[in-house]
Amino acid sequence: MSIAEVSNLRKEYPAFTLKDVSFSIEQGRITGFIGRNGAGKTTTIKTMLNLVHPDSGEIKYFGMLLEGHEAEIKRRIGYSTGTVSWYPRKKIRDIVSIIRNFYTTWDDDAYRKYLEMFNLDENKAPKELSEGMKVKFNLLTALSHGAEILILDEPTSGLDPFSRDELLDVFIELKRHGVAIFFSTHITSDLEKCADDIVYISNGKISAAMPKDGFMAEYSQDGESLEETILRMERSAKNA
Amino acid sequence: MRNIMLKEMKLSASPLSYFFILFGLMFFLPGYPVLCGAFFTTLGIYQGFLYAREANDIEFSVLLPVSKQDVVKGKYLFVCFIESCSLALMLAVILIRMTVLSDSAVYRANALMNANLFSAGCALVAFGLFNVIFLGGFFRTAYNMGKPFIIYIIAVFLVITLFEALHHIPGLEALNAFGFEHIGLQLVLLIAGFTAFAVMTLLSFKSACARFERIDL
Numbered sequence: 001m002s003i004a005e006v007s008n009l010r011k012e013y014p015a016f017t018l019k020d021v022s023f024s025i026e027q028g029r030i031t032g033f034i035g036r037n038g039a040g041k042t043t044t045i046k047t048m049l050n051l052v053h054p055d056s057g058e059i060k061y062f063g064m065l066l067e068g069h070e071a072e073i074k075r076r077i078g079y080s081t082g083t084v085s086w087y088p089r090k091k092i093r094d095i096v097s098i099i100r101n102f103y104t105t106w107d108d109d110a111y112r113k114y115l116e117m118f119n120l121d122e123n124k125a126p127k128e129l130s131e132g133m134k135v136k137f138n139l140l141t142a143l144s145h146g147a148e149i150l151i152l153d154e155p156t157s158g159l160d161p162f163s164r165d166e167l168l169d170v171f172i173e174l175k176r177h178g179v180a181i182f183f184s185t186h187i188t189s190d191l192e193k194c195a196d197d198i199v200y201i202s203n204g205k206i207s208a209a210m211p212k213d214g215f216m217a218e219y220s221q222d223g224e225s226l227e228e229t230i231l232r233m234e235r236s237a238k239n240a
Numbered sequence: 241m242r243n244i245m246l247k248e249m250k251l252s253a254s255p256l257s258y259f260f261i262l263f264g265l266m267f268f269l270p271g272y273p274v275l276c277g278a279f280f281t282t283l284g285i286y287q288g289f290l291y292a293r294e295a296n297d298i299e300f301s302v303l304l305p306v307s308k309q310d311v312v313k314g315k316y317l318f319v320c321f322i323e324s325c326s327l328a329l330m331l332a333v334i335l336i337r338m339t340v341l342s343d344s345a346v347y348r349a350n351a352l353m354n355a356n357l358f359s360a361g362c363a364l365v366a367f368g369l370f371n372v373i374f375l376g377g378f379f380r381t382a383y384n385m386g387k388p389f390i391i392y393i394i395a396v397f398l399v400i401t402l403f404e405a406l407h408h409i410p411g412l413e414a415l416n417a418f419g420f421e422h423i424g425l426q427l428v429l430l431i432a433g434f435t436a437f438a439v440m441t442l443l444s445f446k447s448a449c450a451r452f453e454r455i456d457l
Contacts, residue, residue, distance in 0.1 A: 046456075046457070050302070051303075051456070051457040052457070053454065053456055070306075070308070071306050071307050074304065074306075075305035081299075081303070086297075086299075087297070087300070088295060089295070098243075098246060098247045098251055099304070101243040102304050102305050102306070
């Protein structure tokens with residue numbers, strides 16, 4: 001079942017255009033959103049969170065248009081915007097004590113579980129955290145309110161290989177509980193480990209949006225890994 | 241709305257925003273333009289906005305499960321809350337000056353504006369100017385605040401100078417009433433100040449909501 005649908009998004013900037021971006025995110029599946037730096041991943045995600053307004057196109061969650069149902073939809077989604085830190089001098093405990101009020105579905109047990117799993121100290125302030133720990137803090141809040149879909153902008157950037165592996169295992173566990181996960185990355189091994197679907201964006205345009213197996217069958221040449229396939233596609237797009 | 245207000249008070253606000261409320265007590269000062277107390281209160285709010293920008297407060301707020309209009313409403317409510325606290329202090333001082341200190345020589349000999357209900361109305365106009373110029377200007381970009389604050393400073397000091405000068409104009413001496421003299425006029429001017437504040441704040445809020453909705457963050 002489709003939990004989010006992005007249709008014909010277009011956003012024009014002086015030096016970059018997001019062109020007719022369309023894809024859907026399915027319940028209980030992990031979708032990897034891959035593309036090189038500047039390909040349009042963050043713009044797409046910001047548009048999906050209503051931080052950026054598209055010139056045209058529409059975004060639906062749970063069958064509802066984001067426009068007009070923003071608060072209701074945001075209560076059911078979780079998000080992480082990489083290593084951006086909110087209120088760098090406030091204690092994590094104080095920030096969370098405010099965030100939790102906004103969610104009727106806030107789950108204290110889940111919060112404690114992920115707090116322990118991510119080795120986060122509630123008495124620390126974001127400015128005392130490493131880049132990787134900042135990502136974990138963002139994820140902690142996203143995972144603690146029973147979100148039905150997680151939209152994560154480069155959640156694995158800045159994480160050490162062990163933490164990254166641990167996080168991808170969390171994704172797989174959440175998927176088993178029916179949560180849809182949409183995460184952008186430029187690390188292809190993340191996709192190889194856990195993605196069911198791939199959305200590949202190149203120069204502001206979706207080049208492929210399909211199940212990973214289908215992607216490999218359609219685009220991969222004999223013996224090529226996912227990384228080699230994407231690198232080859234990117235080189236061809238550049239030379240075209 | 242309670243949650244967004246709590247967020248404003250506990251996460252977004254700088255301690256200076258609360259501390260500068262105390263400048264409402266400047267209404268006790270003789271021989272000093274008391275309306276500067278209103279300006280200093282808004283200076284504290286401005287410091288809070290700088291602090292909030294440094295903490296990525298707007299992006300954080302927009303990602304919460306609230307509409308963008310509620311984010312704007314939270315900011316306006318918080319600013320009005322600080323202004324109301326400062327006004328409450330000013331009114332308490334005015335009440336003391338109207339009663340137990342009404343015959344105090346040091347206040348009677350004051351060439352500047354007396355702290356009476358008219359001055360509280362003027363403080364409300366100053367707060368209204370802050371809301372319309374600074375707050376409204378801030379929500380054009382949700383980032384730039386230097387330009388709207390400078391424009392506000394120019395406007396508010398022009399208005400303070402005008403209010404300070406009014407009672408020296410022949411026929412307008414009643415504006416500088418002591419104690420309960422001209423109490424009817426004083427009350428009307430206080431209500432007029434409140435009306436100006438309410439109109440400026442509401443108009444500013446409406447245009448800020450429309451502007452903020454269009455901004456890309």
